[in-house]
Amino acid sequence: MPAALILMPVTVARSLDHALAALEECPEAIILAGGTDVMVQVNRGSMPVDQVVAIGRIPELQGWSREGDWLHLGAGVTYSEMMGEEISSMVPALAQASRTVGSPQIRNAGTIGGNLGTSSPAGDTLPTLFALEAVLTIRSSTGVRKLPINQFIVGVKQNALQPGELIEKISVPVLEGPQEFCKIGPRNAMVISVASFTLLTDVKESQVRSCLGTVGPVPIRPTEAENLLSNGVNWEKNKVSSEVLEAFASLCADAAQPIDDHRGSAAYRRHAIKILSRRAACRIFSEDNS
Template structure:
């Protein structure tokens, strides 16, 4: 006879303070909000949490606020709400959110959960990297903020310490056109073969990039970000410039061969996506025919 499974403890705090106290007292507890990653792993018996911490009653985590130059998004805000409520001010993140799973998954899945999982293929990560977002983390000992570029430490690993929760993501408002492109067997309900976000800052005349599913962690492409664009003469933008940008993005990737694609294909796809994304943001910003 099979031995009975031990019953997991379940904590359902009413506010953030209670949640942090519960987590400090029970560091083995696994936080759960949407559960779209965790419960799949539980169903497939890849993990068996000894305790779970339900975050769904915590109003602070389910709210977003306008902070002036940025939007503070509570870690429990769903992808569906990002699409519906923040597409104007955070178009790149909203575009990525639209590619996450099915409508049912977008109604449950949260940006904070995506970050906590820290998958290299997380759809929300490239737009956050491209815009220079900041992650707000809390524990019973206090709060700290971490730049998104420093948050990921390895495949499905991050700087989160035992007893810490992601409470919010602070994302700068768009100061120019943004793009998110995802390569897969279909547009949604699929893990990306690779993905790319590009954000154009017209005020600072700066470009930002974020690469997904093409390295051990989500990546940026600093050499591509530094490409010289014809800000003073937008009509001088041409295909050669777009293709050079694509080459630099592909060079920044660190892909592997796996069941979804080869490293060579990922680099090729990123180069094509990057050139296409740069043409699109440049056209949206300047209306030049060269950016077709």
């Protein structure tokens, strides 16, 4: 490609190779996907803009594919697309989470790759991706590597992406069984999560998978709670006792590591996790003490 294109402040990448070449030339460039996080910073003047590589129109990052029990999502798949019939039938909790993001305008622009790149503790797709043990394919001009999500997101807005690298796709297993994502915020639309919770079932393995969002530096798998519920559910009848539900909710709340901030107190967040975890479980299993 012509070198002049890369030297311009904004490179609108036409292909994955084009983007990777631009990032090789300028590894510190801002990677711009949907813009819904980056542009907020830019508009505030809190993110200096020197070089930008816009990846929103790279064909290789669009769309999804199914390979056996795995779903591969291009990093450029938007929240609106994840709410569509096809993706929501394979990973319902991801569609539910996408539905809670911002507004239609934001969901039309924001992408799953961008949610991962920002690595905010409040990222709405992250709990479900953690529970699914998603695997990221990360590419640079020199090669490709795969990284499990819990090794990718390492702290508050910190991830393992190196200069010159791009998230290419996100792979998740397609599980058999109902899923629920719940989120707490001051209203229904345009809300940044105060606490969120995802509960997935794997009926073939008689197991649940779960994850807490926004109540720690990174999403938290409440493993003790997961084990308790997996063992406590009557999988044949899809039933669970009130006692198990209570214990599950308490263990989920115990696993939270919330902080006080302008969106909510730590105590409120822990309480919210207790409510959300019980609510999600009750939506999936019928409460039955007989």
